[in-house]
Amino acid sequence: MTVTSAAPGRRVRTRHRPPDPGTGPEPAVLTVVQAAPAASVQDLGRPGMAHLGVPASGPADRRSFRLANRLAGNPEDTPALEVTLGGLAITLSTTRHVAVTGAPAPLTVDGVPVDGAPRLWLRAGSVLAIGRPWAGCRTYLAVSGGIEAERVLGSAARDSLTGLGPDPVRAGAEYGLGPVRPVPAIPLELAFSIVPHGGPATVRFRWGPRHELFDAADRHRLTTTPWRVSAQCDRVGARLTGPPLAIGSVDLPSEGTVRGAIQVPPSGEPIVFLADHPVTGGYPVIGVVTDADIDLVGQTLPGDELRLAPVH
Amino acid sequence: MTAADVTSVNVASANVTAANVTSGKTILRRAGDRGWLIECADRHPAEVATSIRAQPWASGLREVVPATTTVLVVAETAAGMGKLAAGLRTVLDGPGVHRTGPPPGRRIVIPVRYDGPDLPEVAERLGLAPEEVARRHGAGEYRVGFFGFAPGFAYLDGVPESLRLPRLSSPRPRVAAGVVAIAGNQTVVYPGGTPGGWHQIGVTTTQLWDVTAEPPNRLAVGDRVVFEAVTP
Numbered sequence: 001m002t003v004t005s006a007a008p009g010r011r012v013r014t015r016h017r018p019p020d021p022g023t024g025p026e027p028a029v030l031t032v033v034q035a036a037p038a039a040s041v042q043d044l045g046r047p048g049m050a051h052l053g054v055p056a057s058g059p060a061d062r063r064s065f066r067l068a069n070r071l072a073g074n075p076e077d078t079p080a081l082e083v084t085l086g087g088l089a090i091t092l093s094t095t096r097h098v099a100v101t102g103a104p105a106p107l108t109v110d111g112v113p114v115d116g117a118p119r120l121w122l123r124a125g126s127v128l129a130i131g132r133p134w135a136g137c138r139t140y141l142a143v144s145g146g147i148e149a150e151r152v153l154g155s156a157a158r159d160s161l162t163g164l165g166p167d168p169v170r171a172g173a174e175y176g177l178g179p180v181r182p183v184p185a186i187p188l189e190l191a192f193s194i195v196p197h198g199g200p201a202t203v204r205f206r207w208g209p210r211h212e213l214f215d216a217a218d219r220h221r222l223t224t225t226p227w228r229v230s231a232q233c234d235r236v237g238a239r240l241t242g243p244p245l246a247i248g249s250v251d252l253p254s255e256g257t258v259r260g261a262i263q264v265p266p267s268g269e270p271i272v273f274l275a276d277h278p279v280t281g282g283y284p285v286i287g288v289v290t291d292a293d294i295d296l297v298g299q300t301l302p303g304d305e306l307r308l309a310p311v312h
Numbered sequence: 313m314t315a316a317d318v319t320s321v322n323v324a325s326a327n328v329t330a331a332n333v334t335s336g337k338t339i340l341r342r343a344g345d346r347g348w349l350i351e352c353a354d355r356h357p358a359e360v361a362t363s364i365r366a367q368p369w370a371s372g373l374r375e376v377v378p379a380t381t382t383v384l385v386v387a388e389t390a391a392g393m394g395k396l397a398a399g400l401r402t403v404l405d406g407p408g409v410h411r412t413g414p415p416p417g418r419r420i421v422i423p424v425r426y427d428g429p430d431l432p433e434v435a436e437r438l439g440l441a442p443e444e445v446a447r448r449h450g451a452g453e454y455r456v457g458f459f460g461f462a463p464g465f466a467y468l469d470g471v472p473e474s475l476r477l478p479r480l481s482s483p484r485p486r487v488a489a490g491v492v493a494i495a496g497n498q499t500v501v502y503p504g505g506t507p508g509g510w511h512q513i514g515v516t517t518t519q520l521w522d523v524t525a526e527p528p529n530r531l532a533v534g535d536r537v538v539f540e541a542v543t544p
Contacts, residue, residue, distance in 0.1 A: 050375045052529050053459040152523050209341030209349040256377030256384025258344045280460035288344030
């Protein structure tokens with residue numbers, strides 16, 4: 001899971017405009033007060049470019065990301081922030097609705113805890129802080145109107161594998177805000193996210209494309225082992241630990257891979273591919289996590305128990 | 313696989329297993345809710361990918377990804393994967409395809425200055441003069457097999473037998489855009505910003521990958537590439 005940095009000179013759009021009362025209202029800006037250890041701008045990524053070596057990228061938990069945008073009144077593909085393990089604080093130059101979804105985390109506005117409503121009315125100049133999640137690992141923050149960030153190959157998604165897209169979110173970074181949008185009147189209690197809650201998470205997968213390279217014992221082990229998510233988990237993939245599969249080294253030419261692919265390197269410990277996975281791989285893929293359940297893997301933390309259940 | 317999928321596969325009288333569909337020489341392997349991985353057998357994956365993209369139903373595909381011996385096809389939605397399999401088999405095994413075939417790729421000429429840092433060692437290991445390595449590399453016609461490893465990294469097939477070497481034992485951490493390198497039967501023009509374990513024999517000033525351009529790639533799968541030596 002190599003990470004290459006962005007090309008030199010590519011940076012978050014930063015605004016340092018002196019006050020100029022003669023040119024109308026100040027631009028609407030989101031300012032990062034405190035940076036999270038791992039926060040990035042995301043939209044729905046760059047699908048359709050895998051044949052050029054370009055990963056799709058996008059949010060690790062797409063369902064929660066889309067929900068945040070819908071709550072903020074934005075089209076689902078609008079750039080928003082993905083915050084891994086909390087630690088982010090932001091302020092807006094103008095009063096807006098903001099939506100917070102995904103991993104539930106303690107939220108404060110100007111240091112005062114606010115209860116877990118997924119949508120807040122954040123006043124200009126107030127500081128919204130997202131703490132470490134109680135469950136899951138990735139929290140999404142969308143602002144009504146969306147944030148403006150550099151688009152590379154048509155997308156503002158930061159790809160941690162290739163470095164495409166805007167820089168990681170840093171303290172002091174400023175992002176312009178798009179025009180304010182009306183937020184939908186929906187029952188907020190129905191706006192929930194799905195994250196692991198401490199017990200084992202079961203995710204479904206489909207056998208293939210290379211399950212036939214594995215013997216019956218390996219296939220049985222894959223579906224019966226209480227796998228643990230290892231510390232090697234990021235936006236590229238989540239490595240699982242447990243009794244290793246015995247397949248060893250397989251001579252397989254590189255082939256295209258999909259999000260959710262359960263790839264088995266010679267160590268025998270599977271890796272589940274997430275948003276920034278490489279477009280091709282040379283290790284056999286024994287199965288692929290379903291579209292419905294891959295977002296849940298994107299919310300797992302090191303040490304979480306993961307069970308893999310085949311669907312037919 | 314849903315009951316509907318199995319039905320449409322059976323109609324096409326193919327052999328259906330839990331996750332594979334076999335018909336003729338072509339094997340389709342299921343790759344997730346929306347994917348089929350095609351084993352290309354004796355056909356070139358670049359040709360297979362081009363044939364698939366030419367189909368009227370290809371607009372329902374999100375990705376068509378050729379690789380060494382396979383093509384991965386990913387649909388926009390999970391509905392109709394059996395129908396997609398039937399369509400793919402028509403393309404792959406249908407009688408018309410082999411006769412007409414996809415149009416040949418474009419021919420692209422890339423000027424190269426053969427003065428790469430690895431050229432002397434490559435020449436020594438091959439028992440050739442550096443000028444002869446350059447001449448043989450420049451005499452070949454290469455084919456864009458597929459992209460992988462990194463954005464814009466195009467594997468070009470067709471390095472002559474006499475120039476084939478395994479990759480470097482220790483890759484370089486960062487290779488600049490435009491570096492021309494060889495490994496095995498493949499050559500590459502590095503897109504920039506990636507590590508690299510291939511033998512660097514030259515450099516081109518032609519920009520083949522530019523994320524600010526539309527499209528970003530100057531080479532496409534199936535194109536034929538010729539290198540033309542230029543003097544430093």
